[in-house]
Amino acid sequence: MTTIETSTPLAVESSSPPVRPSASPGRVAFRQFLRSPSGVCGACLLILIVLGTAIGPVVYPVDPLDLVGGPFTAPSADAWLGTDYLGRDVLAGLIYGGRASLAVGAVAALITIAIGLTVGALSGFFGGAIDAALVKITEFFQILPPLLFAMVLVTLFGQKLTTITLAIGAVSWTSAARLTRAEFMRLRNLDFVKASRAAGAGDAYLILRVLLPNALPPVIVSATLAIGVAILFEGGLSFLGLGDPNTMSWGLMLGQNRNYVLDAWWAVIFPGAAIFLAVLSISLVGDGVNDAINPRLRRRM
Amino acid sequence: MSIRRYLLLGAIGLFAICTTPHRSIAQTAGSNAVVIATTQVPRHFNGAVQSGLATAMPSSQIFASPLRYDDKWNPQPYLAQSWDVAPNGLSVTLHLVKNAVFHDGQPVTSEDVAFSIMAIKANHPFQTMLAAVENVDTPDPSTAVIRLSHPSPSLLLAMSPALMPILPKHVYGDGQDLKAHPANLKPIGSGPFKLTEYKQGEYYTLEKFDKFFMAGRPKLDKIVVRIVSDPNAALVSMERGDANILPFVAGVRDIDRLQKAANVFVTDKGFAGVGPLNWLAFNTRKKPLDDVRVRQAIAYAANREFIVGKLMSGKAAPATGPIAPGSPLEEKAVETYKADYAKAAELLDATGHPKSADGSRFSLTIDYIPGADEQQRNIAEYLRSQLKRVGINLEVRAAPDFPTWAQRVSNYDFDLTMDTVFNWGDPVIGVNRTYLSSNIRKGIIWSNTQQYSNPKVDELLQAAAVETSPEKRKELYSEFQKIVVKDVPIYFINATPYYNAFSKGLGGLPTSIWGMMSPLDEVHWEIPPKT
Numbered sequence: 111m112t113t114i115e116t117s118t119p120l121a122v123e124s125s126s127p128p129v130r131p132s133a134s135p136g137r138v139a140f141r142q143f144l145r146s147p148s149g150v151c152g153a154c155l156l157i158l159i160v161l162g163t164a165i166g167p168v169v170y171p172v173d174p175l176d177l178v179g180g181p182f183t184a185p186s187a188d189a190w191l192g193t194d195y196l197g198r199d200v201l202a203g204l205i206y207g208g209r210a211s212l213a214v215g216a217v218a219a220l221i222t223i224a225i226g227l228t229v230g231a232l233s234g235f236f237g238g239a240i241d242a243a244l245v246k247i248t249e250f251f252q253i254l255p256p257l258l259f260a261m262v263l264v265t266l267f268g269q270k271l272t273t274i275t276l277a278i279g280a281v282s283w284t285s286a287a288r289l290t291r292a293e294f295m296r297l298r299n300l301d302f303v304k305a306s307r308a309a310g311a312g313d314a315y316l317i318l319r320v321l322l323p324n325a326l327p328p329v330i331v332s333a334t335l336a337i338g339v340a341i342l343f344e345g346g347l348s349f350l351g352l353g354d355p356n357t358m359s360w361g362l363m364l365g366q367n368r369n370y371v372l373d374a375w376w377a378v379i380f381p382g383a384a385i386f387l388a389v390l391s392i393s394l395v396g397d398g399v400n401d402a403i404n405p406r407l408r409r410r411m
Numbered sequence: 412m413s414i415r416r417y418l419l420l421g422a423i424g425l426f427a428i429c430t431t432p433h434r435s436i437a438q439t440a441g442s443n444a445v446v447i448a449t450t451q452v453p454r455h456f457n458g459a460v461q462s463g464l465a466t467a468m469p470s471s472q473i474f475a476s477p478l479r480y481d482d483k484w485n486p487q488p489y490l491a492q493s494w495d496v497a498p499n500g501l502s503v504t505l506h507l508v509k510n511a512v513f514h515d516g517q518p519v520t521s522e523d524v525a526f527s528i529m530a531i532k533a534n535h536p537f538q539t540m541l542a543a544v545e546n547v548d549t550p551d552p553s554t555a556v557i558r559l560s561h562p563s564p565s566l567l568l569a570m571s572p573a574l575m576p577i578l579p580k581h582v583y584g585d586g587q588d589l590k591a592h593p594a595n596l597k598p599i600g601s602g603p604f605k606l607t608e609y610k611q612g613e614y615y616t617l618e619k620f621d622k623f624f625m626a627g628r629p630k631l632d633k634i635v636v637r638i639v640s641d642p643n644a645a646l647v648s649m650e651r652g653d654a655n656i657l658p659f660v661a662g663v664r665d666i667d668r669l670q671k672a673a674n675v676f677v678t679d680k681g682f683a684g685v686g687p688l689n690w691l692a693f694n695t696r697k698k699p700l701d702d703v704r705v706r707q708a709i710a711y712a713a714n715r716e717f718i719v720g721k722l723m724s725g726k727a728a729p730a731t732g733p734i735a736p737g738s739p740l741e742e743k744a745v746e747t748y749k750a751d752y753a754k755a756a757e758l759l760d761a762t763g764h765p766k767s768a769d770g771s772r773f774s775l776t777i778d779y780i781p782g783a784d785e786q787q788r789n790i791a792e793y794l795r796s797q798l799k800r801v802g803i804n805l806e807v808r809a810a811p812d813f814p815t816w817a818q819r820v821s822n823y824d825f826d827l828t829m830d831t832v833f834n835w836g837d838p839v840i841g842v843n844r845t846y847l848s849s850n851i852r853k854g855i856i857w858s859n860t861q862q863y864s865n866p867k868v869d870e871l872l873q874a875a876a877v878e879t880s881p882e883k884r885k886e887l888y889s890e891f892q893k894i895v896v897k898d899v900p901i902y903f904i905n906a907t908p909y910y911n912a913f914s915k916g917l918g919g920l921p922t923s924i925w926g927m928m929s930p931l932d933e934v935h936w937e938i939p940p941k942t
Contacts, residue, residue, distance in 0.1 A: 177797075197721070
């Protein structure tokens with residue numbers, strides 16, 4: 111978070127009410143985040159979910175792909191959340207499936223942001239022909255229906271969790287790119303950038319050390335939200351039968367059990383609720399982060 | 412795209428799975444009519460050049476055939492009022508009824524029979540079915556003599572409505588390619604119903620043919636076949652009474668639901684002829700599966716009883732060999748591979764695949780036909796956890812669509828695969844293709860894709876194909892079944908649980924061995940439906 115220190119021009123601009131000079135922008139943002147009740151709720155929920163999937167296997171060591179009983183066993187003392195259409199444990203599925211779903215969400219969001227930042231930064235910084243070309247490419251990806259495009263990619267390259275993650279990243283980077291581009295275009299003509307350039311900074315230095323840190327805040331918010339979107343995306347693909355059959359995930363549980371919803375509601379409701387809670391918490395955290403690090407908003411408060 | 416929109420989409424998705432789609436199939440057919448709902452879309456209506464349930468059902472209504480069958484595998488007169496098989500088995504003489512006419516008024520003659528048999532031999536996908544036929548003589552308009560190169564006991568079954576529709580030569584004999592003939596979509600036959608309307612992919616209408624040669628039949632005036640792409644919608648329309656017949660129901664849950672519906676009668680009769688088998692196939696030329704003991708070990712670990720009893724709720728009949736349950740040729744006294752994990756481990760140890768420190772021996776993949784979850788994917792997933800018990804890591808390979816799966820399997824790019832194959836009545840028609848070493852044909856699905864080769868099996872199948880004594884034939888097939896089960900190119904799991912559903916009040920139901928792929932000329936309302 112120390113990189114944000116270079117954003118002093120903005121921080122000074124927005125420093126009423128006065129902040130103690132010793133407070134780093136990171137700490138300011140954190141304090142601001144704690145003031146947002148929805149953000150705190152979301153963070154608590156998210157921590158619970160992550161902890162559950164992290165230490166769950168230690169507390170509840172059941173292989174989610176093993177048969178532990180007859181098919182469609184209702185929730186009971188033996189299988190707390192019941193079993194699915196093969197007799198696999200739903201709770202074990204939730205724990206291990208959560209790992210897969212959260213991992214897909216996080217990695218896909220990283221890919222989204224990595225591509226989005228690169229394309230957006232080059233486009234916004236250089237402008238002209240490079241910008242025109244990159245915008246065309248972005249627009250090309252933007253007009254493709256994302257779910258359909260992801261389905262095609264997964265169909266072509268196989269139903270593996272890695273393929274699914276890459277496909278999600280490949281179809282959802284456009285908004286991050288546009289956001290970054292807009293920020294870069296806004297920032298590149300500001301005085302502090304001109305000053306750096308006059309002091310002899312090269313293009314790479316300007317992009318990475320001067321512009322990027324200042325363009326980050328909205329991108330961080332967008333990245334947080336992208337995790338939630340990616341989890342939903344994985345759920346959607348699995349729901350349509352394009353999940354990875356060798357790795358349990360919440361979406362796969364939902365997709366495979368939906369045919370039996372009248373026989374075994376528990377195998378559908380619990381993964382559905384898990385997806386809902388995870389995406390809700392991430393969305394709340396995203397809102398909280400937005401409140402905390404958006405300088406314009408902070409000035410209003 | 413905003414997160415809220417995704418949340419909304421998610422909510423809609425959840426809502427959609429919690430509610431069942433209701434699409435009504437309007438009953439517009441009239442009082443003495445039935446509505447059939449089906450998910451099967453026929454490419455056309457000419458069963459002479461196209462196999463499969465979707466075409467066979469309408470084709471059997473539109474076209475008559477030389478013979479038809481009862482529910483005990485006995486041939487019955489149809490277009491042929493009698494028939495003689497020569498003592499040496501090298502010819503079959505058909506004596507045709509004299510009053511049969513096509514829907515356009517032209518009489519049915521031996522010329523039409525001769526034309527149709529040769530057309531089917533040339534065009535039908537089941538190449539072994541009429542392989543023995545050399546030519547058909549027509550000494551007079553009501554006599555056809557089929558000349559054979561060798562005895563062919565399966566020929567009588569091949570004269571069934573689903574397999575040998577008699578085409579009018581004056582319509583189809585114009586030299587055009589039969590597989591793409593325009594009359595395949597506007598068919599003219601001599602069966603009990605004529606096609607009056609077809610809206611591609613939506614519905615087709617069959618109306619009573621007044622000059623049908625069997626007196627007093629058909630009993631219905633009209634059959635409307637609604638093509639419903641969503642199986643759930645078809646189910647609901649059956650429950651609501653919007654549809655009167657729902658053929659080829661295969662889902663265990665669906666069968667359960669229909670059995671509970673007060674106005675519906677459900678039966679598994681009518682599929683003995685099709686003989687649909689669901690099985691696990693091995694690539695017998697790939698290591699380590701080229702060792703028969705490895706295949707046997709997998710068979711001992713698979714546990715058919717659990718699959719049939721639990722995963723299919725007992726709705727499917729267990730299958731233990733290559734000839735489907737219900738066939739008079741089925742041999743029950745074969746090795747059943749009752750679940751025995753110790754024995755499986757022993758066999759694997761003996762083949763030089765000891766358990767490693769983490770308990771695993773080797774890894775394999777399993778494929779399955781996409782779209783058929785209950786019969787295919789679920790069992791593949793189940794086998795993964797079963798084989799883990801004996802130290803085999805099984806990776807489930809999903810295929811996005813049928814061609815991808817068929818491509819992999821027919822090019823031997825697989826270890827294990829789930830598969831569903833039909834017997835089609837006689838072993839010569841639907842069984843031989845899977846086991847004859849001469850039918851190892853790369854690139855062709857449902858050939859001998861296991862690459863199984865056993866000279867003794869080849870010999871037995873060839874002998875049985877020309878054996879005219881039913882007892883001796885049964886013996887040959889019995890030995891064949893015992894050998895195949897012991898060699899395990901395939902682990903047989905179950906007969907696919909096909910059911911037909913009928914509205915209560917319907918009589919004369921098609922429960923013969925060919926079921927809904929036989930003429931529905933006796934179906935009638937005993938108690939007409941309330942409208």
